[in-house]
Every structure is written in structure tokens, then in C-alpha cells.
Amino acid sequence: MNSDSNNKTAVIGFLGTTLDNGFNDKRWQRWRPTVSLGLHDELLVDELHILYSKRDKRLFKIIKDDMAQVSPQTQVIGHHVTLISPWDFADVYAELYDFAARFDFQDNTDYLLHLTTGTHVAQICWFLLVEAGFIPADLIQTSPCPRPDQADPQGRYQVIDLDVSRYDGLRERFEAEKAQHWQTLQANLVTQNAAYQKLISDIEKVATRSTAPILLMGATGAGKSQLAGQIYALKKAKASSTQGKNTLEKFVEVNCATLRGDTAMSVLFGHVKGAFTGAATSRDGLLKSADSGLLFLDEIGELGLDEQAMLLTALEEQRFYPLGSDTPISVSFQLMAGTNKDLRQAVADGEFRADLFARLNTWTFFLPSLKDRLEDLPANIDYELARLGSEQQQHYRFTPEARQLYEAFAMSADATWQGNFRDLTASMIRLTTLAESKVIRNDDVQAEIERLTHLWELPDSLNGSNSLSKKSATLDSETIEQGSHNILIKYLDEETLATIDPFDAVQLAYVIEICINHRNQAAAGRYLYANSRDKLKSPNDSDRLRKYLMKFGLRFDELG
DSSP states (O other): OOOOTTSEEEEEEEOOTTTTOOOSGGGGGSOOHHHHTTSOTTOOOSEEEEEEOGGGHHHHHHHHHHHHHHOTTOEEEEEEOOOSOTTOHHHHHHHHHHHHHHOOOOTTEEEEEEOSSSOHHHHHHHHHHHHTTSSOEEEEEEEOOSOTTSOOSSOEEEEEOOOGGGGHHHHHHHHHHHHTSOOOHHHHSOOOOHHHHHHHHHHHHHHHHOOSOEEEEOOTTSSHHHHHHHHHHHHHHHHHHTTTTTOOOOEEEEEGGGOOTTHHHHHHHOBOTTSSTTOOSOBOOHHHHTTTSEEEEETGGGSOHHHHHHHHHHHHHSEEOOBTOSSOEEOOOEEEEEESSOHHHHHHTTSSOHHHHHHHTTEEEEOOOGGGOGGGHHHHHHHHHHHHHHHHTOOOEEOHHHHHHHHHHHTSTTOOOTTTHHHHHHHHHHHHHHOGGGEEOHHHHHHHHHHHHHHTSOOGGGOSTTOOSTTGGGSOHHHHHHHHHHHHTTTSOHHHHTTSOHHHHHHHHHHHHHHHTSSSHHHHHHHHTTTTGGGOSSOOHHHHHHHHHHTTTOOGGGOO
């Protein structure tokens, strides 16, 4: 123990309900771990902090009085703790963490954590809290005399210094062995869904055997970005394990939904100085950045047709021209793409190039939504609790009743999970943030259920025949079509209306309903683009809505 000679010494530990026990004079003839701390001439304890439950109040008083006899200079301080089960890891860790958070550690005091008393679970929790730095202490272990035939109340003690630098050799050995066995996707993605297990197995085979593009299709929040990152880690580890050949050097991710207008070309393909007004310097572009690596284009369906054409050339010829340049740049990268659109329909609608889709379509995987993987909810709840706990250096948990209530709602028909796993992540953030003492209880869950229900509902004014809300979901397609027609006929002539596909008609009718029920174009835009706004560098909801309406020859101020 490295200590300043002028510092005080304080010991923290549990009251030993078995080893410290003794209510008659015979107790002085045997070793008791807590009392033994005051019997060593070379160990001067200024403060002794004892954790005990209220039912052990009598034993605590005896130990306090006995310490006053053997070590009068030691101030004994009791701390009440409440453990539902001393063998429940979550309960013990949470209680000890809260104790450490409340404790007023002083700079002029050297602290020792007494490991001898308490359950094995408590000892593990003490160790974790010390090792993580929550408790600035060394560990002290006491033990009786090695010869049972000799009565020795003093016993022995040993201070354990957790200086991890001496274990560098072991850590290096562990890391070297770990590098020899690259992780599989299935080891990183816990799922009980048979179809998803088969999907992950197929993706794993493709990722380790092919360099052709991979296309991930699925609803917003289905986990495309997370899976893309894990595929990269898998491909990189596999490449490294084959004598370092074809190692992927980097992972470059871009959300194509954030690329708009004239800047899209420059961001992807770069430009030379003077290529356009404002191009004061040259720019490499993301395709150049991804050279010798893996490029993940999320929401690739949002790319414009011109960008799609240049991307196709870069894929097929492994070279492209930056804006304003006559000199091609050679690149070699692997491509993954994600989209929440059905690119097959986008090709049919002329919004996505058929030749680029054919190039991407070598390996296409459809990711299921959360509603299609409800059996994975418990594992994902545990994952989010652990992730948030790690980020916040806290230990979060549900009470059993609260966990049952949350899971029952999460798997019911009332839980639509419109944002898929993003909704679940947001829900867990709210629950852990608002929970008192890091424990999520029934009231917390009930309040969260009300929040989720409200978030998934449309305004009451939209719950009529033209709403896309939960209520209207039960309507047949003919009724929905008729409702859309009744709205559009007010603003479009029959000739224009006849050219609009049923899908666009429903969408346009819904947008018009939103516009009618908001006071201005900016407010309507904020509602319609609430989820994608944060992805844009310079969001302008009003302008996005204006451009959408212009495609149909409409203006906001003409609606109403």
C-alpha cells in the first residue's frame, strides 16, 4: 500500500455475521476478522467503517465495544445496508455502488477494503468497484492462525495492491490468443429467431468468402448500420488471419439521405480547386477515403441519378473523376449499402438505376423489423441495460414486476415499434434516466408505456377515414383509396390525378391532411420530417415540404 505517513488509515468492510459472532467471554479466545484489525501493532486503523443490516444491530454494538478495548484510537462508524438477497449479484452490486457514491472519500486518508467478511458475491462486487476506480482503496485480507491448536485472536493480514501494470504480460498473451480466433457474427448478435439466425449465418458466409457488394434492406431502425459495422469487423479479422493479405484498412460510412443538391457529388467524389463557385480548395471525397477499405452507403436509395451513375462507374472500373478534374482517381474498395426503400420498386418508378441495382443485387439481405423478432426483445433489453450502464458507469435493473409489465406491453399488439430498435433504445434511455436509485419500477414502466403509446399515435384530427393511424390500418384498400381520392380531387384536376400511382396518392393525401392541420408550412414540415431532421447538416423542413408539394403543382397556402 503506497501511503503518505501523515495520512489516516480507514478500513471498510461488512460485519461478519458468522465469523464475528460471539456474545460471551469465550469470544476473546478465538479469531474474529473485524476485531483482529485492531490487534496488529503495525496496522494502525483510525476509522473502521462497518456495513451491517438492522437485524444485526446487537452484534455491531458488541464489535464496536470490543474495538474500543483493543484499539481505543479507532473510530468505529456503522452504515446500514439493505440487501434483499446477499447472493443476488445485481442487488449486492447496486447497494455497494450506491454506498460508494454516497461515501465522502478524503484525500488525506488511505483506504483499505476488508474482503474477509461478507458473501463471495459481496467480495466480487467489492473487487469490481475497486478495480473500476469507484472506491480508491487497496484490498486487505485477514485470516486466522494457520495452526488450529493455537488460540490466536490476532491472526494475520495481507494487503493486496491492484497494480495492473504487473499483469501486462498476461494481458498481451490474452490479446494475442484472441486475435487468432476472429469473432463470428453469430457471437455478436444474440437472437432466438430461427429466420434471423439463418440470415446471419448466410451473411457470415458471404462476408468471409466474397468481396462482391452487399445490400441490406430493411425498415428504419432495423439495425442496418450496426450490422454493417460488425460485417466490416468480421471481414477485417478474417483478412488479417490469412497472412495479412487483402486487409481492409478502414470503414467509411455515409448516410446518403444527408447528401442533397450540388454538394452530393463533391462529398462522394471530391472536387478540384475552382471546380465550382466556393471551391477554394480541393477535396478528396469519401470514395477516395474508402480506398483499400469498406464503404457503407446507408440509405443508398436517396442518391440522385447522376450520383448513381458515377458510383456505378467507380464500382465497375475502379476509378472516377472528381468534379472539375480531367484526371481519374483509381480506387479499390468493397461496398455495402443499406436502404429502407424497396429498390425493386424504385427501379420500376425510375428513381433508381436498374444497372446499379443489378450491380448491388449480388447479395441482397432483407432485415426483419422488431415486430418480426419479438422473441429477441428480452435479450435486447438486457443489452441496452448493460450498454447504458457501461456508458454511465451505473448498474440499472428492473424489479421483477416492472420487467414483466414492460415485456408484456412490448410484445403486445399495442406496441407497434414504428422505429424498430431505435424506439427500443430511446425507451431504455428514458427508463434508466428517470429511474430512482437505478432501479426501474412499475410506476416508471407505466409512465413509459403511456409515452410510447402517445408517440405512436397520430393527432386526433387525423384519425378519420384518411388517416394512416392504427385505427385506419384495419380499413381495406378500396376504402383508403376512396378516402385519398376525396381529398385529392379538391386540389388536383382529374387528368393529373389519373397519372398518380395509388401509393403516391395515399402519401400525398396524408401530407395534405398534415398541412391542413398545422398553422404554417414550417410547423407541418417539422412534423413530417421529425425523424430525419437530425441527419441533415442544414435542415430546412419548410423547404423540403415546399419542394414535395411543387412536384404536384401545389402550394401550402392554397391548402385548407
